[in-house]
Structure formats: C-alpha cells, structure tokens
Amino acid sequence: MSAPPAPPQGGGDAVATRLAAWGEESRAAFAGARDPARMTVAVITLHRRVDEALAATIAGHKVQLACAKGCGYCCHLRVQVQPYEAFRLAEWLRRHFDAPRLERVISRLRANVAKTRELGEEGRKRANIACSLLGDDGACTAYEARPAQCRRYHSTTLDPCKAFHADPSRDDIESGMHEAVSHNADVIITQGRQAVRAAGLDDASIDMNVALLEALENPKALRRWKDGKKAFVPG
Numbered sequence: 001m002s003a004p005p006a007p008p009q010g011g012g013d014a015v016a017t018r019l020a021a022w023g024e025e026s027r028a029a030f031a032g033a034r035d036p037a038r039m040t041v042a043v044i045t046l047h048r049r050v051d052e053a054l055a056a057t058i059a060g061h062k063v064q065l066a067c068a069k070g071c072g073y074c075c076h077l078r079v080q081v082q083p084y085e086a087f088r089l090a091e092w093l094r095r096h097f098d099a100p101r102l103e104r105v106i107s108r109l110r111a112n113v114a115k116t117r118e119l120g121e122e123g124r125k126r127a128n129i130a131c132s133l134l135g136d137d138g139a140c141t142a143y144e145a146r147p148a149q150c151r152r153y154h155s156t157t158l159d160p161c162k163a164f165h166a167d168p169s170r171d172d173i174e175s176g177m178h179e180a181v182s183h184n185a186d187v188i189i190t191q192g193r194q195a196v197r198a199a200g201l202d203d204a205s206i207d208m209n210v211a212l213l214e215a216l217e218n219p220k221a222l223r224r225w226k227d228g229k230k231a232f233v234p235g
C-alpha cells in the first residue's frame with residue numbers, strides 16, 4: 001500500500017480542490033488505460049492537471065518565472081518519464097511529424113541513447129545532452145505532448161540554469177525552482193503513478209530517450225505494458 005500524497009503547499013482553494021479531486025479522477029482515468037485510446041486521454045488529463053496545479057500555485061504565490069520560449073537550458077538535462085508518457089509522446093509524434101522528420105528524431109534518439117549508455121546513470125546526470133525533441137530555435141518541438149517532468153520544471157532566476165549548463169559537474173548550485181510549485185506538481189504526478197499501479201500497470205521511471213526510442217520502434221513494449229509487465233527491458 002503506498003503512502004497518501006503529501007498535502008498541497010499553498011496556492012489557494014483552487015489548488016487544494018484540484019489536488020483532492022485528481023486522486024479519484026486519476027484512478028478512473030487510468031483504470032481503462034490498457035486501451036491505447038483511453039491511455040492517451042488519461043495522459044492528456046494528467047498533463048492538464050499538472051499545468052493547472054502549476055498555474056494556480058504560481059498565481060497563488062505570485063511567483064515570477066525566468067522561463068521563456070527558446071531558453072532551452074533545462075532541455076539538456078536528463079528527463080525521466082513513465083512508460084505511458086513515452087507511448088503518448090510516440091503516438092503524438094507519429095501523428096504530427098512526417099516520415100523524414102520522424103526519422104531525424106529517431107536518429108537523434110539513437111545517438112542520445114548511445115551516449116547515455118556510455119556515460120552511465122551518474123555520468124548522464126552530469127552531462128549536457130540536447131533533448132532529441134529540442135528545435136534549432138531552442139523551443140520544444142513536441143510542446144503539447146511533453147512529459148510531466150518538463151512541465152514541472154521551472155526557475156525563478158536564470159543564474160542557476162546558466163551556471164549548471166556551463167559546468168554540469170558542479171553540485172554547489174542552488175535550484176531556482178519554487179518549493180510549493182514543484183511540490184504541488186509532484187502531488188499530481190504521484191497520484192497519477194499510484195493510479196497506474198492500482199490498475200496493475202508499470203509506472204517505473206526511465207530515461208526519456210531510451211523509453212521514446214523503444215516506444216517508437218518496438219511494438220512489443222506497449223504489449224508488455226498492457227499485460228502488466230515492465231514496458232522497457234534494459235538492453
């Protein structure tokens with residue numbers, strides 16, 4: 001039995017109500033997620049709830065964000081996703097990118113997966129690797145379907161983003177994230193994961209490059225997930 005999610009940190013009644021309602025909503029949404037169409041709807045709803053919790057907490061705490069379209073520092077960090085987010089992102093890319101564009105993404109994913117495997121878990125945390133979905137203009141090319149971790153990430157100042165980008169080996173840089181904003185987003189994400197586990201499905205975190213490449217190239221991954229098994233088998 002998993003622990004109940006922590007209570008919200010401020011942001012007003014709208015956040016408290018949304019967070020309280022999402023627990024039940026997420027269980028209903030993910031109960032039918034073995035059906036790919038229902039999984040897509042469940043993930044879209046999860047991402048919408050993360051966006052809503054962020055927006056309400058930012059407004060409630062009057063947080064000033066330094067983030068802007070085209071910044072892209074955080075799109076060089078390691079991104080972890082859950083399997084259902086990788087399947088949703090793969091489905092979105094197949095619908096929105098033509099074949100040559102999708103092939104370019106797949107080649108970038110292959111290169112990033114090779115670098116990630118070479119660096120290992122700890123090395124990857126300390127390396128800048130541009131996300132396979134980062135556009136030449138510094139903006140996300142899959143913004144609508146980006147994972148919860150990308151939605152949650154924010155900063156109140158650019159200084160730590162620039163400093164870590166310049167030297168990712170540093171561990172003395174204080175995060176620019178606002179505590180209540182990231183906490184409330186985490187509550188939504190955790191409730192979603194608990195709902196997925198309650199449905200008997202895999203919610204394990206995995207590197208986005210690894211998961212997305214598998215989701216795009218290996219139809220067995222989705223079948224394994226729907227059967228309640230680990231979606232992605234380490235290669």
Ligand code: SF4
Nearest residue numbers: 075131133134140150
């Ligand atoms: S998915 Fe989009 S927002 Fe997330 S790291 Fe990649 S480019 Fe950035």
